[in-house]
Amino acid sequence: MAIHSAIKGKLISVIGDEDTCVGFLLGGVGEINKNRQPNFLVVDKHTSVGEIEECFKRFVKRDDIDIILINQNIAEMVRHCIESHTQPIPAVLEIPSKDHPYDASKDSILRRAKGMFNPEDMK
Amino acid sequence: MDNKLSEICKQLDQLALDILKLCEEQVKCRVKLEEAMKPGFVHIAKSRYIMGNRTVCSLQLPTEDSAEFDALTTVVPQESITDSEHRGFKLVETPKGQDTSGKSVLRRRKEKPESDASTEAKEENVKTYVDPIKWFGVLVPQNLKMAQNCFQSVLPLVVECANVQGELQRVQMKYQKLLKEKELLS
Numbered sequence: 001m002a003i004h005s006a007i008k009g010k011l012i013s014v015i016g017d018e019d020t021c022v023g024f025l026l027g028g029v030g031e032i033n034k035n036r037q038p039n040f041l042v043v044d045k046h047t048s049v050g051e052i053e054e055c056f057k058r059f060v061k062r063d064d065i066d067i068i069l070i071n072q073n074i075a076e077m078v079r080h081c082i083e084s085h086t087q088p089i090p091a092v093l094e095i096p097s098k099d100h101p102y103d104a105s106k107d108s109i110l111r112r113a114k115g116m117f118n119p120e121d122m123k
Numbered sequence: 124m125d126n127k128l129s130e131i132c133k134q135l136d137q138l139a140l141d142i143l144k145l146c147e148e149q150v151k152c153r154v155k156l157e158e159a160m161k162p163g164f165v166h167i168a169k170s171r172y173i174m175g176n177r178t179v180c181s182l183q184l185p186t187e188d189s190a191e192f193d194a195l196t197t198v199v200p201q202e203s204i205t206d207s208e209h210r211g212f213k214l215v216e217t218p219k220g221q222d223t224s225g226k227s228v229l230r231r232r233k234e235k236p237e238s239d240a241s242t243e244a245k246e247e248n249v250k251t252y253v254d255p256i257k258w259f260g261v262l263v264p265q266n267l268k269m270a271q272n273c274f275q276s277v278l279p280l281v282v283e284c285a286n287v288q289g290e291l292q293r294v295q296m297k298y299q300k301l302l303k304e305k306e307l308l309s
Binding site: 009010011012018019021022023024025026027028029030031032033034036037038039040042044066067069088089091093094095096098101102104107109110112113114116117 | 139142146154160164180181185186187188190193194196197199256271281291295
């Protein structure tokens with residue numbers, strides 16, 4: 001217990017649809033910090049791509065966030081931002097949502113791994 | 124020279140195999156995550172049916188105007204013993220029964236006897252924890268509690284996914300580095 005309180009843990013942030021955000025926040029990952037900044041973004045039909053992009057960039061810049069969870073269908077909207085993030089921390093995890101099951105062919109990390117194997121290199 | 128090249132080729136083969144294994148593990152991990160999240164979504168839908176459409180939605184979630192509170196579950200980096208390189212994450216959960224939301228209100232109500240710099244500094248370090256289920260009301264259906272348990276059990280899987288992904292990225296970087304070395308030699 002004492003060890004737990006001594007360690008300053010980093011946050012898991014969520015960019016997702018209503019149910020994903022409600023679920024993970026119920027799980028206890030949500031936080032509003034001293035600057036009144038939440039570590040989650042609920043994306044609905046009214047949320048613009050610009051807003052998602054801006055929020056993703058803000059989460060990447062924040063040093064108190066170590067994992068960013070983003071629904072795969074939302075990640076598709078800001079694919080260029082996710083592709084440009086190559087650092088291991090924060091780790092960007094594309095997760096399935098209620099309406100969109102996980103599609104491995106869309107995952108940035110797996111696509112990068114697939115692209116590495118060039119038949120010429122295997123000679 | 125030839126010996127070094129063949130050694131690099133061997134290492135590349137091994138790393139390529141590792142990448143393929145990690146890719147498979149990554150997909151398995153995500154499928155496991157998806158399976159674990161499904162009952163959570165069902166329980167949220169059931170509680171929405173019981174409580175009403177607008178009672179379990181994003182409107183109940185805290186906003187920028189809400190009082191500040193800390194996350195109940197966080198992650199800490201796991202470092203390898205040999206080097207200080209980052210080796211994944213470890214989940215840290217706040218011990219149960221630490222809901223301090225009521226305490227913070229009482230603290231504000233009470234008059235401060237004397238403003239001491241050290242006590243102020245102490246107060247700043249006090250963490251505020253809120254049980255998220257209370258955002259949705261006091262008498263919530265059992266399904267919402269089940270959804271909460273479900274998503275709490277999903278969090279270790281999220282960390283596992285992040286660790287597999289991190290390992291995959293590390294191996295990829297190593298592979299590309301060796302590939303460049305091989306090009307220089309041949």
